[in-house]
Amino acid sequence: MTFSKILIANRGEIACRIARTARMLGYRTVAVFSDADQDALHVAACDEAVGLGGNLAGETYLDIAKVLAAAQAAGADAVHPGYGFLSENAAFAQACSDAGLVFIGPPPAAIDAMGNKAAAKRRMIDADVPCVPGYQGNDQSDALLIAEAKKIGLPIMVKAAAGGGGRGMRLVNTESDLAEAIRTARDEATNAFGSGELILEKAIVDARHVEIQVFADAHGNVVHLGERDCSVQRRHQKVIEEAPSPVVDAALRHRMGTAAVAAARAIGYRGAGTVEFLLGKDGSFYFLEMNTRLQVEHPVTEMITGQDLVAWQLAVAAGDALPLQQDEIRFTGHAIEVRLYAEDPYNGFLPQTGTVSVWRPAEGTGLRVDHGVRNGQVISPYYDPMIAKVIAHGATRADAARKLARALEDTVVLGPTTNKHLLVTMLRHPVFVAGDATTAFIGDHFPPAALTAPTPTAAHWALAGGLVYETARVQTGALLGGWRNSNPVATLLRLRVGSTRQEIQLDRRADGTLAAVAGDTTFILQIGTPRDAQVRFAIDGVWRQAHVHAIGDGWLIELDGLSLAFADVTHEAPQSADAAGDGTLRAPMDGRIVAVKVAAGDAVVRGQTLVVLEAMKMQHQIRATADGTIASVPVKEGEQVPARAILATVTIAP
Structure with a gap:
């Protein structure tokens, strides 16, 4: 299968990273962009670009017809989906094939086999891959899910059967929270992935999240390229990733790698994929899911193996055999990656929008910054607020962590509030330095109540x-x-x-x-x-x-x-008290109203959800700050609102 011009069906740092390797290998590239992204760096990084019209992901990067039309308009003969958006959409992969385009990813059947967590888990059980105990049945009634959760035993994870990235996922510790967790997980999953199907899994306490990078070609070769430890997570989204894992030795790596390869073979896989496991303290591991795409954290694997995984993807898509066999893959040193986000860690990790006035990523030996940002770029409310991935490689884990913390300090981003300062603090925390961080690391050492904004010196x-x-x-x-x-x-x-x-x-x-x-x-x-x-x-x-x-x-x-x-504020007039204390509830950021739960005249209690705002791929519950009566709700479902817009007013009870 030969191709020469690749349409990259993604945006930001993802598209920039793929374009870099494609250009190096002599391929021409085509970018697609929304109205909000027309001046984005990924548009300039490609040889050609086609506008999709609109801003919301559903009307741009997730619109299969528009993406295929863009490929046809530009004369592309291949499509790389990147990671996220349509990268794990079997219908999109099939549509590309039907349109005569080479899809740079796994076959539609393999995507479909792993695209639904419930079906994937049943498949892995049949393939003798260790799986977390749980429920993945077809009966999705609330009553049965609650009954199965009690049967499994708390704590449990309620998870969307489709999609990933922490959306549609809830940890439940008490029975009284089950019904609400099921409802909100289903709502979020439906909005994010178009499917409200859920699965239940036993929560493995203080586990590590360890994933295996696999690769397969059309000639029957399947290999793994070692593991990545992604245990440091917030809201089930990865914050720090590293390779190799500080607790995985050669024997355990072989066992986990063998299981991951078996999982890939069981579904006739081709291309890059990641098999995710939960690793217990006793060395037992359980299949979580398989991501049928390249992962956000793939750079740490590239840095310890010296391989370009996008180049591997292009070779496999062209019909070539894998560049290396299993016994030829070598691991050197240690690499750590952090995700630099436009968010305020000291205000509930609220995503931030605004203009990046100054952007200067760190430079140096063993450093890599994958990004799609330039001076003057606007962080919009329509997409994920990740600014960049900052990665460091060193001879030892200590070297990598020290270099990465310094690289973050040297990375300049002036504009929206970011999580940079907190990332540096995490990298220097004694538990992380010792290699002892589990999935409980952030919850144990950086709980919301303990997160206070750093004060100016x-x-x-x-x-x-x-x-x-x-x-x-x-x-x-x-x-x-x-x-x-x-x-x-x-x-x-x-x-x-x-x-x-x-x-x-x-x-x-x-x-x-x-x-x-x-x-x-x-x-x-x-x-x-x-x-x-x-x-x-x-x-x-x-x-x-x-x-x-x-x-x-x-x-x-x-x-x-x-x-x-x-x-x-030398000459600033005295200001009145913040309106949030008088019953006026405002939008914390730009976003879209997905639900209005109350109407004028309704009695409400403190903590009750009044409005649900969706921004940057997450839902935010806007709750009453005190008991009272709804005076007005000036917004409606589906409406796009700016930050600080009034969402509801409450007449506070005396």
Whole structure:
């Protein structure tokens, strides 16, 4: 099967990564894009691009007819689905074949065999692959699911039979939560995957999530390329991945690899795939699911094997045999990857939207940053908020972790709030450093109640104050503040980061330095002129460098690996109390209303869900903050709303 022009049916870093290898191997590439993505980096990374029209995933990247029409318009003869979107859609793979296009992925029958978790689990049981005890039957009534859950024994996992990525998945610890978990998991699965079918599985406490990378060709060859440990997860979505696993030795790797290869052979697999297992403390492992695509975390496997897995995909799709046999695959060193997200870890991990004003990924030996971002790019509410994957390779696990933490600190992203600071904290946590992190790691060591936003240091406040002062001085051509006799009066500035405020006094001295007082700290500040989003400054004679960007009445500052937005509120009028406390409920981000649970006049209690907002592939329950009566609900289902839009107002009970 020969092909020369590949349409990449995906977006962002995924499309950029595939285009990179395709170009290297001499293939021409075609991008597709939504209206929101028309200026995205992946569009520029490809030779040609076709617009899909619209913004929602369902009307763009998930619309099979539009994607196939784009391939025909551009004259593509092959389609790479990337990972996510249509990559595990058997109907799409078949449609590509029917249209005469080479689908760079497994056969439709193999996708179908593993696309439904219930059917896949039954298939694996028949193939003698160890499976987690549970229920995967056809009867989907709430009553039976509740009865089966009790029979299995709590805790259990309620999981969508279709799809993945943590959507449609709930951990249930008490019987009283079963009915609600089933309902919300089914709703989320239906919205995300078009199917509300669920399975139940016994929750394996303190397990590790270990997956095996498999590859198969059309000549009967099936190999594995070792394991990846993806135990550090939040809401069942992977946060940190590494290869090899710190607890898997050669013997266990052989056993798990053999089981994964057997799973691939059982369904006549071809191409790249990942067999996911839960690994217990006693070394027992259980099949979870098979992802019939390349995984987000594939770079760590590439870095320890020295292989390009996208190149392998293209070779297999062209009908070639696998480049290596099992005994030829070698593993060198250790690699760790983190997912850098536009989200606020200190506010319920709320996804963030906005413009990336400055983006400068780290560079260096053994570092890799897969991304689809450039300066000025807007993080929209329509898609997953992942900005980049940052990966480090080292001779040892300690080397890789140390390099990765430093690389994150050196990666500059000024604009939306990100999880960068928390990722660095996790990488340096003693439990992770020791290699002891399980799927309970984040819940045990970073519970919501313990997550407090990092506070600006004196250096942050000083630099922010100096930038505000010097900018105003240059613009006005005069010193700030008043005069007393022949000496200027120190200037008083008030700055704000989030809800934290700080007064800073600055007094410009004859030698051009600034005598500064921030809180209880007094120091001498010297500050250069910002150039190319960087500025040199000194505190008490020690020179440093920071990344900065002027925005509105303040500055975005990246210093010591911490990005903060400083606003000048010196002349800001006093503000009234936040409306959230008076019964006004607002959208925490841009999103789409998927459910309105109440109407004007309804009595509600604190914690009751009033509206369900879907944004960035997740559903967010908007709940009453106090007992009361609904005064108004100015939104309707299906409506797209901006951040801070009023969703409901509640007259709070006296």
